[in-house]
Amino acid sequence: MLPSSHTQLTILVVDDQNAARVALSAELDQAGHRVIEADSPDWALELFSRYRPDLVLLDVEMPGHDGFWTARQMRAAEPGGWTPIIFLSKSGEDRAIWQGIEAGGDDYLVKPVSPVILHAKLRAMQRLSQMRHRLVQLSDDLRAANAQLQELSHVDSLTGLMNRRALDARLQQELDQARRDGDALTLVLCDVDHFKRYNDARGHIEGDACLRRVAQLLRETCRRPSDCAGRYGGEEFALILPHTPRSGAMTYARALIRTMALAHIPHPDSPVAAHITLSGGITTCTPDESTTAEVLLMRADDALYNAKSYGRNRFFSYEMQMDTDEQRHITGNG
Numbered sequence: 001m002l003p004s005s006h007t008q009l010t011i012l013v014v015d016d017q018n019a020a021r022v023a024l025s026a027e028l029d030q031a032g033h034r035v036i037e038a039d040s041p042d043w044a045l046e047l048f049s050r051y052r053p054d055l056v057l058l059d060v061e062m063p064g065h066d067g068f069w070t071a072r073q074m075r076a077a078e079p080g081g082w083t084p085i086i087f088l089s090k091s092g093e094d095r096a097i098w099q100g101i102e103a104g105g106d107d108y109l110v111k112p113v114s115p116v117i118l119h120a121k122l123r124a125m126q127r128l129s130q131m132r133h134r135l136v137q138l139s140d141d142l143r144a145a146n147a148q149l150q151e152l153s154h155v156d157s158l159t160g161l162m163n164r165r166a167l168d169a170r171l172q173q174e175l176d177q178a179r180r181d182g183d184a185l186t187l188v189l190c191d192v193d194h195f196k197r198y199n200d201a202r203g204h205i206e207g208d209a210c211l212r213r214v215a216q217l218l219r220e221t222c223r224r225p226s227d228c229a230g231r232y233g234g235e236e237f238a239l240i241l242p243h244t245p246r247s248g249a250m251t252y253a254r255a256l257i258r259t260m261a262l263a264h265i266p267h268p269d270s271p272v273a274a275h276i277t278l279s280g281g282i283t284t285c286t287p288d289e290s291t292t293a294e295v296l297l298m299r300a301d302d303a304l305y306n307a308k309s310y311g312r313n314r315f316f317s318y319e320m321q322m323d324t325d326e327q328r329h330i331t332g333n334g
């Protein structure tokens with residue numbers, strides 16, 4: 001009889017030989033483990049996915065598919081997971097042991113196995129399994145902590161601009177200030193045109209690089225210390241421009257369109273232009289008590305939708321109900 005183990009394991013015993021399987025199961029049972037038995041590879045795979053055992057003791061020589069094949073199927077059935085598998089075989093040849101380890105086994109014992117050796121191997125596997133669980137738990141904790149840090153952070157990790165959280169706080173702050181001063185405040189939401197096509201043509205890595213370049217250009221267009229640019233999410237950016245009335249906002253937007261044209265970041269598949277272009281929605285107000293950040297965002301988003309619908313590569317003003325192209329024709333400017 002095996003000496004009793006500290007922790008109860010669920011062990012799948014796979015052997016087509018009834019006598020050997022039953023004897024081994026009885027040993028394990030007496031040592032305090034929960035045993036599941038399979039007399040064929042197919043049944044073993046079924047029980048493996050149904051019960052997710054802590055350990056598998058797998059006979060190598062079976063009719064039809066052998067233990068090596070079964071081990072490979074088990075490994076394939078738990079990508080990223082790891083259930084210890086110990087082979088049991090009548091053959092102790094070097095080649096067979098090598099094959100067993102190659103097939104995904106963790107250890108290889110030659111039958112008949114001494115109960116003491118078997119128990120020692122179970123303890124070793126159990127220890128490895130516990131360490132693995134601890135590592136998985138640690139990396140899960142780390143991932144959660146990183147997500148929380150990112151959430152608390154004010155910086156967008158891809159572009160280095162303010163993230164949405166910081167933008168929301170800044171917008172509220174500027175709104176309060178503009179309300180106190182009776183001053184004009186402009187919010188611009190802008191979105192890269194046909195960015196999906198860019199990603200599809202160039203791949204995600206170059207797509208990321210493109211977003212970083214756009215971010216840099218937006219940062220450079222914020223010349224006044226109080227202006228600020230941030231990434232609102234995906235390929236959408238926001239600009240908060242304090243002390244900026246409607247006409248000033250339109251002039252700013254047209255300068256931004258020119259900057260994008262001069263920067264000429266090639267877009268391989270844009271129906272709008274050969275380079276990366278932006279569409280934008282502008283809202284400007286002198287806030288009163290009823291003006292909220294949500295209302296400004298809704299107006300800017302509405303105007304952005306219009307800029308997209310009117311052909312892209314333009315900025316639409318919510319209050320003027322006019323885009324930068326129309327304004328250029330009216331003022332004859334630019």
Ligand SMILES: Nc1nc2c(ncn2[C@@H]2O[C@H](COP(=O)(O)OP(=O)(O)OP(=O)(O)O)[C@@H](O)[C@H]2O)c(=O)[nH]1
Binds near residue numbers: 199204207208235
């Ligand atoms: N590379 C990269 N792509 C992103 C990121 N965030 C969002 N995207 C992609 O941006 C694309 C946005 O696609 P859509 O919303 O269809 O917009 P669009 O293709 O720019 O089309 P319009 O806005 O109508 O001009 C999607 O393919 C997203 O996967 C990012 O951080 N990196």
